[in-house]
Amino acid sequence: MLLSWTSAQVRAAEEPLLAAGVPLMARASSALAGAVVRVLRERRGAVVGGRVVLLVGPGNNGGDALHAGAYLRRRGVDVLALALAPRVHDEGRAALVRAGGRIQAVTDGAAGAGREARAQRAERSGATELEAAVRAAAGADVVVDGILGLGARPGGLTGTAARLVTLLTQRTTPSDERGPVVVAVDTPSGIGVDDGGAAGVVLPADLTVTFGAAKPGLLLPPATHLAGAVELVHLGLDLGGAPALARLEDADAADLWPVPGPAAQKYSRGVVGVVAGTPRYPGAAVLATSAAVLAGAGMVRYVGDAGEEVLAHRPEVVLGVGRVQAWVLGPGVAPDDDAQRGRVASALEGVLHRGEPAVVDAGALDLLPERVPAHVVLTPHAGELARLLSARGHDVAREQVEAEPWRWARTAHEETGATVLLKGHVTVVVGPRGAAYAQADAPAWLATAGAGDVLAGLLGALLAGRADDAVEDPTLVPALAAAAALVHGRAGHHANPDGPLHAGAVAAAIPATLRALLARG
Ligand SMILES: NC(=O)C1=CN([C@@H]2O[C@H](COP(=O)(O)OP(=O)(O)OC[C@H]3O[C@@H](n4cnc5c(N)ncnc54)[C@H](OP(=O)(O)O)[C@@H]3O)[C@@H](O)[C@H]2O)[C@@H](O)CC1
Numbered sequence: 001m002l003l004s005w006t007s008a009q010v011r012a013a014e015e016p017l018l019a020a021g022v023p024l025m026a027r028a029s030s031a032l033a034g035a036v037v038r039v040l041r042e043r044r045g046a047v048v049g050g051r052v053v054l055l056v057g058p059g060n061n062g063g064d065a066l067h068a069g070a071y072l073r074r075r076g077v078d079v080l081a082l083a084l085a086p087r088v089h090d091e092g093r094a095a096l097v098r099a100g101g102r103i104q105a106v107t108d109g110a111a112g113a114g115r116e117a118r119a120q121r122a123e124r125s126g127a128t129e130l131e132a133a134v135r136a137a138a139g140a141d142v143v144v145d146g147i148l149g150l151g152a153r154p155g156g157l158t159g160t161a162a163r164l165v166t167l168l169t170q171r172t173t174p175s176d177e178r179g180p181v182v183v184a185v186d187t188p189s190g191i192g193v194d195d196g197g198a199a200g201v202v203l204p205a206d207l208t209v210t211f212g213a214a215k216p217g218l219l220l221p222p223a224t225h226l227a228g229a230v231e232l233v234h235l236g237l238d239l240g241g242a243p244a245l246a247r248l249e250d251a252d253a254a255d256l257w258p259v260p261g262p263a264a265q266k267y268s269r270g271v272v273g274v275v276a277g278t279p280r281y282p283g284a285a286v287l288a289t290s291a292a293v294l295a296g297a298g299m300v301r302y303v304g305d306a307g308e309e310v311l312a313h314r315p316e317v318v319l320g321v322g323r324v325q326a327w328v329l330g331p332g333v334a335p336d337d338d339a340q341r342g343r344v345a346s347a348l349e350g351v352l353h354r355g356e357p358a359v360v361d362a363g364a365l366d367l368l369p370e371r372v373p374a375h376v377v378l379t380p381h382a383g384e385l386a387r388l389l390s391a392r393g394h395d396v397a398r399e400q401v402e403a404e405p406w407r408w409a410r411t412a413h414e415e416t417g418a419t420v421l422l423k424g425h426v427t428v429v430v431g432p433r434g435a436a437y438a439q440a441d442a443p444a445w446l447a448t449a450g451a452g453d454v455l456a457g458l459l460g461a462l463l464a465g466r467a468d469d470a471v472e473d474p475t476l477v478p479a480l481a482a483a484a485a486l487v488h489g490r491a492g493h494h495a496n497p498d499g500p501l502h503a504g505a506v507a508a509a510i511p512a513t514l515r516a517l518l519a520r521g
Pocket residue numbers: 014018024025026028029057058059060061062064147148149150151152153154155156157158185186187211
């Protein structure tokens with residue numbers, strides 16, 4: 001499991017070590033240099049003679065970059081540091097100079113004051129300086145982004161740093177293999193370290209070497225898409241407390257998945273009740289029931305008017321109401337389908353009285369009671385979450401939910417009591433007691449009609465299989481929801497690696513995906 005802690009938690013954990021004189025920056029910068037050495041070897045087969053440009057900001061993040069630069073210089077690397085602030089880390093600067101590295105102040109003249117002619121001259125020479133800096137960075141083997149880390153104020157990069165990064169990203173495209181490899185120090189500079197925001201311009205990294213612990217911003221969109229691969233350098237911090245945000249890996253999902261023992265029978269394995277689809281739109285009913293069957297439910301009951309179509313595809317399904325361990329409510333339920341909405345409402349009433357876990361999706365979201373227990377899982381996409389929150393008095397649009405998915409998923413959890421699984425390229429799950437997950441398992445091809453119906457069925461099967469545990473321990477529910485998102489994403493890859501997908505193929509890939517996951521786990 002990849003765990004992340006906020007900048008405040010990391011700083012608090014660093015404090016006692018710093019007070020005891022533990023050389024954290026030396027540890028961080030030598031690990032950073034080691035990562036750059038590996039990149040140079042991969043890229044050019046040798047370290048000596050490699051060209052590295054450091055982008056250096058005003059704080060300790062720049063200090064890490066400068067110390068790493070000193071180490072690299074001693075290994076025969078050509079190191080140029082571009083100082084993007086009037087003052088940079090003193091010891092780091094001295095170490096780099098001692099090792100024979102070059103350091104160059106960059107101003108773009110925009111802040112030039114004084115008389116008009118002098119200001120114009122400053123602007124011209126500043127523009128030339130900036131242009132030369134961009135050329136040097138674009139021509140390097142590796143650019144080390146040490147402009148800002150944990151100390152970044154909200155709002156992103158400003159001034160010379162913002163202009164340099166803008167020009168550099170215009171000059172280099174991520175797909176251009178001749179362009180520099182970008183290694184970010186701790187975080188890509190200027191991201192929202194704790195919330196994953198990317199308010200201004202950010203230099204997209206190929207690799208982020210992060211210190212002490214991963215930070216939420218490295219796992220959350222949109223910043224996660226700018227971080228590249230994340231490498232964690234352990235500094236020996238005692239982080240204590242609960243992590244802010246986690247990401248499940250295959251072994252975690254395997255641990256959470258119920259595996260039947262020799263005494264299992266269909267009721268102990270979990271019965272899923274599905275209220276979905278209509279005769280006119282039977283697809284959602286077929287997909288949700290199929291996914292529940294294929295994910296290993298003991299039995300699946302379908303409740304609704306599309307039974308014929310469901311049975312044609314899934315003869316294993318039983319029609320009609322009966323005892324269930326978990327519900328899947330809402331896929332393909334149209335707003336004008338009074339009969340199906342009535343069935344959703346009565347299932348929800350049962351959920352409140354008897355307390356079965358439930359997945360509340362699509363057409364069931366606006367039937368959600370005021371407050372529900374955390375073993376009710378909402379599975380909206382950003383537009384649906386914005387509608388749900390707007391109906392409860394929050395002035396929020398889809399774009400805002402997409403920009404800050406964790407914040408709004410948290411708000412929806414606080415408003416409803418439910419566990420909230422917010423679907424997206426990165427799926428964010430929020431549950432009780434601060435439990436939060438960000439899963440990035442799905443290929444972009446999975447954004448296709450019906451994929452959400454498959455996820456709802458898959459999660460329904462998992463909740464049915466672990467219904468008693470989920471009711472007993474509500475903090476387990478967000479983990480189960482995140483595991484379902486992981487399996488769903490993996491099934492997408494399995495169905496057609498790197499190619500177009502249709503939801504039926506994703507459902508069909510669930511058994512083999514689970515087999516592989518459980519074999520490894
Ligand atoms: N503690 C340790 O021992 C260890 C720390 N480590 C490293 O230190 C990093 C944290 O260092 P840090 O606290 O100095 O913060 P950092 O991100 O370098 O910048 C702060 C400076 O930037 C400025 N500034 C902020 N936003 C700005 C903006 N938008 N535009 C312009 N300026 C802006 C800000 O100004 P201020 O807000 O104070 O006015 C301040 O001057 C951490 O990420 C890790 O790399 C590791 O070595 C492990 C051991």
